Amino acid sequence: MTRELPTPLLMFIAHRAAEGSIFTALRDAGFTDVTQAQGRLLAGIDPTGTRLTVLADRAGIAKQTATALVDKLEAAGYVQRVPDPGDGRARLVRLTGRAEAMIPVARAEEQRIEGEWAAHLGPRRMRQLREALTQLREITDPYVGQ
Amino acid sequence: MTRELPTPLLMFIAHRAAEGSIFTALRDAGFTDVTQAQGRLLAGIDPTGTRLTVLADRAGIAKQTATALVDKLEAAGYVQRVPDPGDGRARLVRLTGRAEAMIPVARAEEQRIEGEWAAHLGPRRMRQLREALTQLREITDPYVGQ
DNA sequence: CTAAATTGGTTCGATTCACGAACCAGTTCG
DNA sequence: CGAACTGGTTCGTGAATCGAACCAATTTAG
Numbered sequence: 001m002t003r004e005l006p007t008p009l010l011m012f013i014a015h016r017a018a019e020g021s022i023f024t025a026l027r028d029a030g031f032t033d034v035t036q037a038q039g040r041l042l043a044g045i046d047p048t049g050t051r052l053t054v055l056a057d058r059a060g061i062a063k064q065t066a067t068a069l070v071d072k073l074e075a076a077g078y079v080q081r082v083p084d085p086g087d088g089r090a091r092l093v094r095l096t097g098r099a100e101a102m103i104p105v106a107r108a109e110e111q112r113i114e115g116e117w118a119a120h121l122g123p124r125r126m127r128q129l130r131e132a133l134t135q136l137r138e139i140t141d142p143y144v145g146q
Numbered sequence: 147m148t149r150e151l152p153t154p155l156l157m158f159i160a161h162r163a164a165e166g167s168i169f170t171a172l173r174d175a176g177f178t179d180v181t182q183a184q185g186r187l188l189a190g191i192d193p194t195g196t197r198l199t200v201l202a203d204r205a206g207i208a209k210q211t212a213t214a215l216v217d218k219l220e221a222a223g224y225v226q227r228v229p230d231p232g233d234g235r236a237r238l239v240r241l242t243g244r245a246e247a248m249i250p251v252a253r254a255e256e257q258r259i260e261g262e263w264a265a266h267l268g269p270r271r272m273r274q275l276r277e278a279l280t281q282l283r284e285i286t287d288p289y290v291g292q
Numbered sequence: 293c294t295a296a297a298t299t300g301g302t303t304c305g306a307t308t309c310a311c312g313a314a315c316c317a318g319t320t321c322g
Numbered sequence: 323c324g325a326a327c328t329g330g331t332t333c334g335t336g337a338a339t340c341g342a343a344c345c346a347a348t349t350t351a352g
Contacts, residue, residue, distance in 0.1 A: 005280070005283075006164075006256050006260070007164075007259075007260055007263065007275065007276055007279065008160065008161045008164035008165060008256075008259065009161075009189075010276070010279035010280060010282070010283060011157035011158075011160055011161040011164075011279060012157075012161045012165075013283055013286055013287045014154065014157055014279065014282050014283070014286045015154045015155075015157040015158045015161060016206055016286075017285075017286035017287070017288070018152075018153075018154035018157075018286070019154060019158075035307095035308070035309090037308075037309060037310090038308095043155075051329075051330095052329075052330065052331095053328085053329060053330080060162055061309085061310070061311090062310065062311050062312085063311095063329080063330070063331090064310075064311060064312085064330090064331080064332085064333095065309065065310050065311065066330095067330065067331060067332085068308090068309075068310085069308095069309085071331095072308090084329090087318080087319075087328090087329075088317080088318050088319075088329095089317065089318040089319070089328065089329045089330070090318090090328090090329050090330080091329085091330080110152050110154075113153075113154065114152070114153055116285070117153065117282060117285075120281065120282065120284070120285050121278055121281055121282065125274070125277070125278050125281070126278070128271070128274040128275070128278060129153065129274070129275065129278035129279070129282075130153055130156070131271070132267055132271050132272070132274060132275035132278075133153065133156035133157060133160060133275070134151075134156060135266065135267055135271070136156075136160050136263060136266065136267065136275075137151075137156060137159055137160070138266070139163075139262065139263075139266050140159055140160045140162075140163035140164070141159050141163070142163070181337070181338085183337075183338060183339095184337095197300075197301095198300070198301065198302095199299085199300060199301080207338085207339070207340090208339070208340050208341085209300080209301070209302090209340095210301090210302080210303085210304095210339075210340060210341085211338065211339050211340065212301095213301070213302060213303085214337090214338075214339085215337095215338080218337090230300090233299090233300075233347080233348075234300095234346080234347050234348075235299065235300045235301070235346065235347040235348065236299090236300050236301080236347090237300080237301075293352100294351105294352095295350100295351085295352085296349100296350080296351075296352095297348105297349080297350070297351085298347100298348080298349070298350080299346100299347080299348070299349085300345105300346090300347080300348095301344100301345085301346090301347105302343105302344080302345080302346105303342105303343085303344080303345100304341105304342090304343085304344100305340105305341095305342090306339100306340090306341095307338100307339080307340090307341105308337100308338080308339075308340100309336105309337080309338070309339090310335100310336085310337075310338090311334105311335090311336090311337105312333105312334095312335095313332105313333085313334090314331105314332085314333085315330100315331080315332080315333100316329105316330085316331080316332100317328100317329090317330090317331105318327105318328085318329080318330105319326100319327080319328070319329095320325100320326085320327070320328090321324100321325080321326075321327085322323105322324090322325080322326090
């Protein structure tokens with residue numbers, strides 16, 4: 001009999017499983033040199049490029065950490081830093097072709113997981129889950145500015 | 147306008163906020179020398195003591211990592227290792243009085259968060275959220291044996 | 293009932309993650 | 323213009339993480 005676990009812990013368990021699956025799928029697809037922390041950062045980069053501080057906020061890490069992660073990603077050829085035309089101080093972190101090649105893989109695994117979860121919960125409950133989580137974001141996401 | 151985020155990411159956001167709050171509450175209560183990773187491990191120790199490998203499984207980390215974390219927790223006086231009467235190889239990690247003193251603080255903050263979330267979602271949706279997450283555990287928790 | 297395989301745990305070594313503090317170069321504000 | 327702020331980097335340090343190898347106790351196979 002499973003005891004009642006705290007809601008945040010339940011989220012942790014499910015999230016960890018999903019992230020692990022995506023990580024494994026990417027590894028199996030040949031992207032063996034991306035770590036989970038680097039992957040989380042990559043996931044925050046928009047198609048037009050994103051500033052480092054924004055990436056740090058999205059991932060919930062300090063900007064120094066983001067600098068180090070981007071350094072590695074750049075060395076591995078997944079991103080490049082280009083000057084931000086709108087602000088001389090800033091630079092935009094852009095995905096390279098190599099990184100873009102991993103997007104379909106990640107998306108596919110993501111879809112597979114969502115499907116698996118929906119199959120287990122049923123469409124109604126899955127929808128309820130997503131609605132509740134999305135609404136919860138209003139009070140738990142420090143980075144509401146998306 | 148917020149785009150549709152993947153379900154696992156939504157969980158990550160909420161979980162991170164909750165864990166951060168509990169961590170801060172503990173720090174404010176004077177438990178300044180416990181890190182988040184150590185706290186996650188502590189949370190997995192039952193009142194009667196728990197084996198290291200079980201703790202590692204619950205936290206989703208390698209046993210070497212658990213050894214290192216328990217080393218630090220033991221040095222800081224939060225746990226102690228006692229022989230497992232049922233198995234000569236094993237030892238049980240037990241909470242000390244100092245660690246037990248932090249339980250009420252963590253529980254209280256946990257309750258506050260659950261209450262805050264329930265207030266934001268409404269009781270019905272909060273219940274749906276917990277039910278869905280609990281059911282999801284059946285296919286996402288590698289450590290079902292609890 | 294011994295020998296082999298398994299299990300609980302530790303040690304070693306190396307990599308990664310993470311952040312405070314300090315700093316520089318641009319930008320914005322008064 | 324000068325002050326305050328913002329985007330980013332560098333430096334130094336501590337924490338987390340795990341593969342590999344190992345030991346001791348237990349369980350399993352023959």
